[in-house]
Amino acid sequence: MTIDPGNMQGQPTDPPHDVTRLGGFGAISVRLAIEVGGIRLKLTDVLNMAPGQVHVLDRRVDQPVDVLISERLVARGEIVSVGDKFGVRLTEVLPGNGL
Known part of the structure; x- marks a missing residue:
């Protein structure tokens, strides 16, 4: 998916899939989360x-971040700056995730 930096809503400028087959389901909102890393701690x-x-997290600064939808890994990317906000540039969309 290509994101236009001027498009702060994150809408793709060139959808990679035929979204017309979703019908009314295309309007359903999902939670997209970016996981930078993790750590295991004792209570x-x-x-x-x-x-x-x-x-210190379990991921190096130069490693890709995980992109999750409803806690399911769907892609990987890199953190970017878009004006005064953070963004994520997708570098890999994982196969078999329904996207």
Whole structure:
């Protein structure tokens, strides 16, 4: 999917699939989330969290981020700056995810 940087709504400028087959289902909203990384902590460490602490995630800065829809991995990408907001440029759409 190609995103026009001037299009802040994230609408594709050239849809890769025939979306007409979705009918009324095309209007359903889904939650798209970007996962930068994660860390496993003991519950004691979570309860002792304090402002200013830094936790190192399990992903390097140069690695792609995961793009999830309803907690399901559907693509990978890279974080970009769009004006004063963050965005994600898709670098890979995973096969078999229905997209």
